[in-house]
Amino acid sequence: MFYPFLVSDPRSGLRFRPNDKLLSELALAPAELEWLPGKAIARIVEPVWADSLANAPVETIAAVSSALANLVVATPNLRLPNLEAMPEGRARRHLLALAGIWRELGEALPQGLGAVRHALELSHGRFLSALPVVEGSLDPVAPAAMRALYYRLKSEFGTVPNQEGSRLAAPGTRLHAVQGGLTEATIEVGKRDGSISFYGLRDPNACANFAAARARMMIEAGEPANSIAVMTTGNTRLLERAFAHQGVPLSGLPGQLPKRDVLGETALFLLLAKRSPTPSMVLASLALSPVMPWDPQIGRDLAESLAGGDYRGTALRDTPAHVALWDDIRASASSLSQLRFLIDRICSQLSQGQALRELIAIPQVEGTPDWDGLLRAISVGPHAIGDPVRNLEGVSIWNASESPWRPCSHLIVVDFTEGAYPSRPRPNPLFLDSEVVAVREATGLTLFGRAEGLAASLSLFDQQIQAAAQSVTFLVPRRDLAGSRQAASAGMSLMARVFDGSPDASDLIVDLSTVPPEQWPISHHQPPPPSTTSSPLGALDLSGRDLLALRLDENGVAKPQSPSRLETLLVSPFAWLLEELGVRDLSWASEGLDVIIKGNIAHDVFENLFVPGDAFPDATSMPETLQTIFDRALGRHAGFLRGSAWEMERRGLESDILQAALRWREHLVNLGAKIVGNEIWLAGTAHGVSLRGKADAILCMPDGSLLVVDHKKSGTAGRRKRMEAGWDLQAGLYRDMIARPTRSEGDGMDPLVGRRVGIGYHLMNDGGLLTSGFLPVASSTARDMGELINEGAVAKLGERLGELKLGRIVLNTTDDEAFFKKEAGFTPYALTDGLLLVRAFVQQAVAEE
Known part of the structure; x- marks a missing residue:
């Protein structure tokens, strides 16, 4: 609590502002009762703010709590005022509503005011020590309660003169x-x-x-x-x-540093974790909570994996009890009895579980949880900051x-x-x-x-x-x-x-x-400017290291590259190196519907909608079928989209995927194709490198040839431009794996080997189908892009792989981004949207003479 006046120490004469601790000690004030207006506001049905509370509970509780605190300090004795003189009208209704909440809270007061009320009601002679006030130090706009305290102290202990005038500066300035x-x-x-x-x-x-x-x-x-x-x-x-x-x-x-209300936060997050869908940030916050029984480093590892989309809790696998606790934390509750059971079992395994359980008020009845009401009842206190430590010097x-x-x-x-x-x-x-x-x-x-x-x-x-x-x-x-x-x-x-x-x-x-620095009003120093004579770094010399064997499997064998990793190598060898070393961005962000999530959901829906061996879904019944598959895909990739706040985005994405599925069905029918498989793992060699990757779909044409299809959640124009420029790469690598397979028992590649293979890109946003090595029939709207779609990319990839064999990681220059966009026909995401570390090592391009 802020005290808008000064007092004086009778022994030293030091003038200072009082604080809660000093007043409580001198007045022998009892311990303050907990001030929790949020619970009372949520519990009492008050017509004045009932609609606002239903629509915006957090904001309404904050607003009403603020108005109530304002009313409390406006009373000179910190007791419920007599409001009978207030005429009928809106203001009277609001005042009486606030008074009702205050009455419900009993003797509790906002932090610090309990000691003030005790001092106001204390008889003369009961203070442990004198506490005179400084004359004229009372803030002219101080609230009534603080003015009353000032005059209470003045009446018993008197005043000391204010040694300073109101205009301390020299006249004329x-x-x-x-x-x-x-x-x-x-x-x-x-x-x-x-x-x-x-x-x-x-x-x-x-x-x-x-x-x-x-x-x-x-x-x-x-x-x-x-x-x-x-x-x-x-x-x-x-x-x-x-x-x-x-x-x-x-x-x-x-x-002291600001202290969080850890128990209040944990109680709120536990309830949010029980309501489906659970935001990943809620689970990550619980993983980091000091209340949890695991080591803090394990909590950080768990939180990082959650932020990256891994919910399995593998960081806890060495302690079965912790795994069971994590399963309970992740489990949602559809009934009040299930909610009570889960919360009780979770709290029983936590060191401060009893205190935490007391903060979560769950009705002892049966039925469906009123999540808004339960969440409103949780009060998370503000960060507690220690009183300032002041010295004379x-x-x-x-x-x-x-x-x-x-x-x-x-x-x-x-x-x-x-x-x-x-x-x-x-x-x-x-x-x-x-x-x-x-x-x-x-x-x-x-x-x-x-x-x-x-x-x-x-x-x-x-x-x-x-x-x-x-x-x-x-x-x-x-x-x-x-x-x-x-x-x-x-x-x-x-x-x-x-x-x-x-x-x-x-x-x-x-x-x-x-x-100029020499004219600054302060002393200064400047670091020496960077040398302008040093030559650009150009490349990292890692000779003596097998750069293609940085990732090893459990047998010590180099793991194969994936088509997407080679695509990164094509754009930026340094970004590829960081990916091989496991360097990644660990920054956190709230969940959002980005391109990656949209693509993952769309791929999931296509995989389960167009099943190999089944008849294609009927166009008239597809919306109903897709709705169920789409909801399951949300649960696997983006549970937050099930929330009401994401309804517009969810409906828009479902509509987009439905239209893409209808167009894809039309392609399949016109081509007379059969689906051999979806999300099929392929392994093979290409350009002297072992490869392994998952093909989105493989189709069998009426003539027995295969078409390897890569679904892209993008439009046709960009992909067509890249293929025309001869800089396409990814789908061709899947064809290479089928042509030169690395076989293993049960790999499922028998139906694929030995056939003529073409490649295709299905662009989901507008339904385009671009192919190479396959000539579409006249009835199909697919477009053949010819055989020269990857000449530039293959040549550059060969150059990159040759540099890796020499242990050289060539760094990007400032010209690279423009080259890939203008000449190669695609956006180099490894440079534009990748790690900041990659962009930090981009070298200034040297102008050609």
Whole structure:
């Protein structure tokens, strides 16, 4: 809880802001009851927000909880107020609804307010020690409860004089003018001086480095560290790192890192895991939960495999009990009894299982779970941050949402961006601004609306500016840490008025990227520029290594290459090397419907819709048949698409696949083809390399020849362009495996060997069928692309394989992407969408003389 006034230590005379711990100890306050408004809001049927709760439970609970906390601190005694004077109407209904939730929560109060109420009701003489307040330190827009506490302490312990005036800066300076009239209609105008300055930097990290360097420069010039303050709106980790690097001590860092509500999060994820479909990120979060019994590294391995689409839990296979627990976590529940059974069995195997089970309220009845109601009842607390640890000697850290805890000579604002200084006012989630006024007039309760919020934020910004005696430096990060652009704070316009000519606010910012380093207002150093005389790397020399034997099977034999791996080698040998070494991107992202998932689902549907040996599905009954197969494919590849939030995408994908299936059926009928097999494993040799891969479909033509088909979830134009350019590769490798097979017992290749083989690409998006080595009949819409579809690709692949034999990994150049797109007719995804590491090693192309 933030206390908007200062108190004084009777022994040392030190002025500081009180905190929950101090007040609880001096007032001997009992332990606070847990404040869980979310459960009460979900449990009580309240017409005021019932519809909103049904449609947006998380947002509604947050809004009502915020409004309730606002009402609580608006009462001077932190007790339920008398609302009888409130006239009938919308505002009265909303107030009574909030009062009903408060009444349901009993004696519980938001964190920190329990000690405040205890202190307000404590008899004089019962405090363990005196706690006088600093005269005039009470924030003028402080809520009623905090004002009451200030006057309660003042009535018993009195006040000490405020040693600082409201205008600390020297008269005549621009800072002095701002301190006297930041929000006044008229303000003293003068020339720019060093008391107020604005600097633009790239991002918050650069701002933190600048602040630390500027503080160090001041200290080296003789300024005491405790006369400098740094103000920020958010995380202090960047400041902590930057100041530690400069060797400058800080005062006001949090006593502990933010702590998550681990039990609350785990309870929420467990319920989400029981509702089908379960997002993979939910399972990954459970794998990483500290509540789980397995080693943290095993949890990380499990989470990484889940993020990659592997749900088997192989990381747990060495401990059967953990495998059984994981099976229970993954299992969905279709009834309340099944849900209770699974949750009870899971919690019984966890170290904090009893406390976790108490957070999950499952009705003791039979029936289908009300998932929305169950999830609403789970309350996940915010990250708990320790109270700031303050000392007398370090540079002060001020929080932008709090008034200064001690004055300073020099203030550095490190994130002077839009939405802060002053903070953007927010409307009351339950009351219109006119209703806020009506509530105040009828009951005396000052709820916060937009006007009150703006007044409070302006007053706070004014207090922060007034606490600096010599200078204020505003740093404007042009981008956030994600690279998005940021605008300067609206407070720029308020301060631009004190300068002659009323310049445009943006003109006041000095962009350091345009200023020579020797003119920077801080000491600096720059790393030497990279040498321009070194020649391009060109290639990695790995001679002495058999690069085609980096992956070995259990017998120590080199694993065969797949057509897709050779396609990667064709585009980028370095990307191929990383793939052979198992280097992959481990970044996490929420589930989404990308091209790969669409392709996997479409292939699955085609495999189970067009079954070898069965008659082709009838066109009229295909929609019904496909619907069942499509749903099973979703379960195998993208369970999240079964959720209601993905209904539009799911229906669109199902419709696309249905149209593709109808067109594929038409091709099969017109060609008179029979399906030999789907997803058939082939093995053989080509270009001196062992190959193994899975063919999407193999068709038998009426003349006995075979057509190896590769289904592509793309359009015809791009594939036709590549085949015309002579840079096709993948399907031809399947034909090579049939022509030069590597046989094994039960490989199923007997019906394939010795036949004439053609290849084809079925482009699902528009139904095109492009072939080579096979001349379609006149009744078919398939198009023969001739025999010269892979000349360029085969030549380049031979060159790449020759380089591998010499142990050379040739690196890509900046010309390669354009070559593949323009000359070869395809997008080199290994370069455009592959690992960032691959793009980092792209060499500058050398211009031909």
